[in-house]
Amino acid sequence: MDRSSYKLYHVHDHDSRAYVETYYSGNPDMPFKEDTLKTPMTKLHNAFKMGHITGKVLIDISGGPQVYHLCSACEYFQEIIPMRLTDKCIMEIMKWHKDRTGGFGWGHTIAHVTDLEGRSDQYEAKEMKMKSVIERVVKFDIESEDLTDIGVPQADCVITNMLLDKICKNQDDYMRYLRKMLCLLKPGGHMILLGATNTTFYTVGVQKFHYFKYDENFARDALVREGMTILQCEDTPRTSESPLSDYGGILFIVACKQK
Template identity: 30%
Template sequence: MWIVATDFLAVNREELGRWVRGEPGAFDWSPFIQHVCKIEGRGEPWQDKQRRLRQRLRRILPIDVHLPDPLGAPLHPRADALLSSFCLEAVSPDRASFVRALSHISNLLRPGGHAVLLGALGESFYLAGPARLPVVPLQESDVRDALAAAGFSLRELRSYAMPPALRTGVDDVDGVFFAHAQKALEG
């Protein structure tokens, strides 16, 4: 198994590349990797998981989910699975754009491939330093409808209200969703 990572911003791709190469001063993902090892409960040393992850991350590519071919050209072979985390709703100015972005990323998946989406519910903005960036506010029903319109079969959708203790003031998020969907098999 190998991994292709994508990001719209060159600065983010460069930072991820620094981490993959183990360069000094790169973002430290070790607390997150340690947490994953803890919840997996296999007793695996986090350093081993980090080493394997770095080895499997083969490419870091630019992406624009508003293009029919988000990577600029078709991905060959197409992916078995993709993960999008708090991205599509942040780059979509409205629900129709969100649906189109889902349709576009489905082009990266093989027939029967899986999509795992994590995202914000009810969020209309987030702060990035002094910038206030708009977000399309989604409800659970919007996520369901968008996945269906983009040709996915919903396997599981869970949503959680944002507890007051986790509200930091950098956004107005009401909750989060976790969706597992599958691209249709081509007939």
């Protein structure tokens, strides 16, 4: 398929439920569980347990309704504010948050994190903790000149999970959108970036969606150019076999904003 025909996440708005069921479900035959779930959750657990990534507010700017990456973070912040580009994503998150009928179940990811924490018997308490620190989900426009105009405070930590990859067409886009995200971060705060390297597409349903192709060095350099100090950077090679996406690895970066 001609890459020019791939749809754009923030323009064409894919089916949020189909997306999480394809890439983040607990189904035994879900091919991506090591790459998209277990590896990132383990890295997040290890990063947070070191104790230096903590504070009052964490802002989560991600490309979909996934919340698995907040399982560890909820123990280290008083408030977590998910920011999403589409109404569908917000509705999907709120179904889970409010225990509404048909909400996507994140139990398999919560169970994995409680296992990592050595308290597998506290699954229900962990989910309640996650929901208690998420008081609101905010819709935003990535093209806004100043993301702070939507009424969110500057954060002690910003997590961005598979969003820049989906909305950027080129390196200039990446730098422009990254700069906007970093304006939400306090001096001395941390950014955690999750992405998929060397990727051109991902599939939701029968449709292929665009991914910006980049490598570890580009993402690392982009953060450094914006005044960030890299504390951890790992590109874990792909383990799954599936034609649904051509990603090469899962990128995990922790960086600190210089004061």
